[in-house]
Amino acid sequence: xxxxxxxxxxxxxxxxxxxxxxxxxxxxxxxxxxxxxxxxxxxxxxxxxxxxxxxxxxxxxxxxxxxxxxxxxxxxxxxxxxxxxxxxxxxxxxxxxxxxxxxxxxxxxxxxxxxxxxxxxxxxxxxxxxxxxxxxxxxxxxxxxxxxxxxxxxxxxxxxxxxxxxxxxxxxxxxxxxxxxxxxxxxxxxxxxxxxxxxxxxxxxxxxxxxxxxxxxxxxxxxxxxxxxxxxxxxxxxxxxxxxxxxxxxxxxxxxxxxxxxxxxxxxxxxxxxxxxxxxxxxxxxxxxxxxxxxxxxxxxxxxxxxxxxxxxx
Amino acid sequence: xxxxxxxxxxxxxxxxxxxxxxxxxxxxxxxxxxxxxxxxxxxxxxxxxxxxxxxxxxxxxxxxxxxxxxxxxxxxxxxxxxxxxxxxxxxxxxxxxxxxxxxxxxxxxxxxxxxxxxxxxxxxxxxxxxxxxxxxxxxxxxxxxxxxxxxxxxxxxxxxxxxxxxxxxxxxxxxxxxxxxxxxxxxxxxxxxxxxxxxxxxxxxxxxxxxxxxxxxxxxxxxxxxxxxxxxxxxxxxxxxxxxxxxxxxxxxxxxxxxxxxxxxxxxxxxxxxxxxxxxxxxxxxxxxxxxxxxxxxxxxxxxxxxxxxxxxxxxxxxxxxxxxxxxxxxxxxxxxxxxxxxxxxxxx
Numbered sequence: 292x293x294x295x296x297x298x299x300x301x302x303x304x305x306x307x308x309x310x311x312x313x314x315x316x317x318x319x320x321x322x323x324x325x326x327x328x329x330x331x332x333x334x335x336x337x338x339x340x341x342x343x344x345x346x347x348x349x350x351x352x353x354x355x356x357x358x359x360x361x362x363x364x365x366x367x368x369x370x371x372x373x374x375x376x377x378x379x380x381x382x383x384x385x386x387x388x389x390x391x392x393x394x395x396x397x398x399x400x401x402x403x404x405x406x407x408x409x410x411x412x413x414x415x416x417x418x419x420x421x422x423x424x425x426x427x428x429x430x431x432x433x434x435x436x437x438x439x440x441x442x443x444x445x446x447x448x449x450x451x452x453x454x455x456x457x458x459x460x461x462x463x464x465x466x467x468x469x470x471x472x473x474x475x476x477x478x479x480x481x482x483x484x485x486x487x488x489x490x491x492x493x494x495x496x497x498x499x500x501x502x503x504x505x506x507x508x509x510x511x512x513x514x515x516x517x518x519x520x521x522x523x524x525x526x527x528x529x530x531x532x533x534x535x536x537x538x539x540x541x542x543x544x545x546x547x548x549x550x551x552x553x554x555x556x557x558x559x560x561x562x563x564x565x566x567x568x569x570x571x572x573x574x575x576x577x578x579x580x581x582x583x584x585x586x587x588x589x590x591x592x593x594x595x596x597x598x599x600x601x602x603x604x605x
Numbered sequence: 606x607x608x609x610x611x612x613x614x615x616x617x618x619x620x621x622x623x624x625x626x627x628x629x630x631x632x633x634x635x636x637x638x639x640x641x642x643x644x645x646x647x648x649x650x651x652x653x654x655x656x657x658x659x660x661x662x663x664x665x666x667x668x669x670x671x672x673x674x675x676x677x678x679x680x681x682x683x684x685x686x687x688x689x690x691x692x693x694x695x696x697x698x699x700x701x702x703x704x705x706x707x708x709x710x711x712x713x714x715x716x717x718x719x720x721x722x723x724x725x726x727x728x729x730x731x732x733x734x735x736x737x738x739x740x741x742x743x744x745x746x747x748x749x750x751x752x753x754x755x756x757x758x759x760x761x762x763x764x765x766x767x768x769x770x771x772x773x774x775x776x777x778x779x780x781x782x783x784x785x786x787x788x789x790x791x792x793x794x795x796x797x798x799x800x801x802x803x804x805x806x807x808x809x810x811x812x813x814x815x816x817x818x819x820x821x822x823x824x825x826x827x828x829x830x831x832x833x834x835x836x837x838x839x840x841x842x843x844x845x846x847x848x849x850x851x852x853x854x855x856x857x858x859x860x861x862x863x864x865x866x867x868x869x870x871x872x873x874x875x876x877x878x879x880x881x882x883x884x885x886x887x888x889x890x891x892x893x894x895x896x897x898x899x900x901x902x903x904x905x906x907x908x909x910x911x912x913x914x915x916x917x918x919x920x921x922x923x924x925x926x927x928x929x930x931x932x933x934x935x936x937x938x939x940x941x942x943x944x945x946x947x948x949x950x951x952x953x954x
Contacts, residue, residue, distance in 0.1 A: 500683075501726065502721060502723060502726040502727045503726065503727055503729040503730070504729075505681060505721070505727075506721060506727045506728065506729070506737075506789070506792065507729065507737075507740075507741075509679060509681060509713055509717075509719035509721075509793075510713065510714035510740070510741035510744065510792060510795075511710045511711060511712070511713040511715060511741065511745060512710075512714075512740060512744055513707075513710055520732075520740070521729055521731070524731040524732070525729070525730070525731045598731060599730070599731060600730070600731060600733075600776045600778070601730050601731075601776065
């Protein structure tokens with residue numbers, strides 16, 4: 292177990308290097324010249340050349356990557372090309388907002404989809420299962436940004452129940468923060484709830500028909516106890532893996548939801564950076580996101596290790 | 606032909622069967638596939654008597670309804686696809702089919718222990734052997750964790766698992782198939798049930814392990830005073846451990862007798878053919894199969910279900926009417942209209 296965690300943490304280092312280099316190369320391949328983008332349409336070729344030199348854009352790709360990497364190893368992600376703010380500071384500003392959004396969505400997803408999936412999976416074909424499965428199929432088909440717009444339209448514009456904009460920062464005023472977070476959280480988690488529900492339902496239905504469940508029944512164990520012990524432990528292995536993948540997806544989609552609802556999280560920071568070719572910010576966000584996703588996958592593997600003893604040997 | 610009086614090995618339970626209710630009595634049990642269409646009976650009018658402390662072999666080909674019958678007794682059928690449509694199952698005089706699900710849960714494990722066919726899939730891969738034993742023990746007895754664990758170790762020792770203290774913390778995938786079946790047996794007997802139902806307990810095992818497992822079941826049945834049903838398609842298993850035998854064909858009991866009587870004086874042509882099909886040591890002869898195949902559920906013949914494959918069948922007697930199960934003596938039944946006139950060959954005759 293400890294060995295696995297050590298090994299995975301060690302593997303994370305080269306993985307992060309590959310990811311960062313890939314993003315670095317992609318920005319270099321982009322047809323937009325950052326210097327021209329920063330200076331605007333009317334810039335003279337001389338001033339563009341001067342800025343390219345100042346930003347180091349006239350250096351070879353590998354040299355630039357090495358300079359950036361050197362900074363990372365010394366604890367600096369560089370500075371934004373706009374306003375000269377350190378990338379780390381900028382990310383730390385957005386991080387609480389995104390963390391609140393994504394983690395709440397993740398928890399909401401798990402606490403709704405897992406029990407519902409277990410419940411439906413134990414009763415496949417029942418009216419309730421049919422309704423839930425149909426609703427899940429519908430929910431999966433709705434893109435998050437559209438759900439966000441719809442929610443704002445209904446709950447803010449029409450019913451005036453909730454603010455139409457998401458949280459721009461986490462103030463610490465729980466009630467106020469929550470009010471601003473509800474709609475984005477619902478928009479972000481809805482498709483994920485549906486996906487996780489379907490996964491959990493399918494694996495539950497499969498496990499419920501296994502011989503070993505019949506064995507437990509033959510021992511007099513009640514269905515209720517079975518669901519929360521035997522069935523859950525066997526059926527939730529794929530759900531745990533999916534949930535980790537969903538965290539990655541949520542961080543990505545958070546950028547869209549944050550932009551639609553006017554939140555200032557790292558997602559919207561990244562979108563702005565991408566639009567304005569602010570490469571240090573893009574790299575910083577990608578690096579942090581990739582690290583979080585890897586950590587989530589490690590957590591999922593730890594969960595699998597606990598849930599599926601048979602997987603421990605490999 | 607006159608029925609030979611029972612000569613050897615009469616289980617005392619049969620003699621006293623009149624006085625006290627038998628361990629298990631199945632009457633007119635009908636099991637059917639249910640679904641969108643009308644229910645289709647696969648086991649029909651099944652009558653079976655398990656006397657106290659006897660070992661009963663329920664013999665039949667694959668698909669004859671043995672497994673469904675044993676699951677129906679413990680009410681473990683998946684009600685969405687298979688249901689008991691009629692009949693009674695009486696355990697020591699108590700009708701199980703009228704019990705509530707909660708009452709039935711107290712019967713399962715505690716009064717009826719079940720051993721299933723495939724030890725590779727019948728134990729939960731996600732839980733230790735110890736957990737699987739203690740959860741059942743603690744379901745039926747007020748035991749502390751430590752006490753349940755001690756009992757689990759003891760049970761593993763009872764079923765012949767070496768180093769039970771270590772095994773109790775292992776997962777099923779860490780032990781062999783034969784040992785898993787021993788764990789399965791430990792689970793079935795953990796609460797000292799009065800009735801043990803073993804559904805093809807040795808089919809999935811290799812020959813040497815089979816013999817050991819059978820011996821173990823037989824010994825435990827004796828020491829724990831259990832009445833036991835073993836379903837099997839193997840008459841060898843029957844000869845080895847069973848006191849009495851019930852032969853199933855196409856969802857019906859066609860004959861029930863003591864093992865001796867069944868082997869030496871079969872009263873149903875199907876039994877005769879089964880015995881003829883047994884390979885014999887030292888006898889050069891071709892294996893005698895039974896021509897044709899058993900009818901499929903829903904396509905059972907009107908009259909005798911074995912008639913299309915039976916060498917003794919005559920029209921119209923055998924095909925015109927439903928053949929009832931004839932009670933010849935306590936614990937002795939046969940389902941053949943021509944029985945009085947036929948002299949059937951048993952083993953060594």
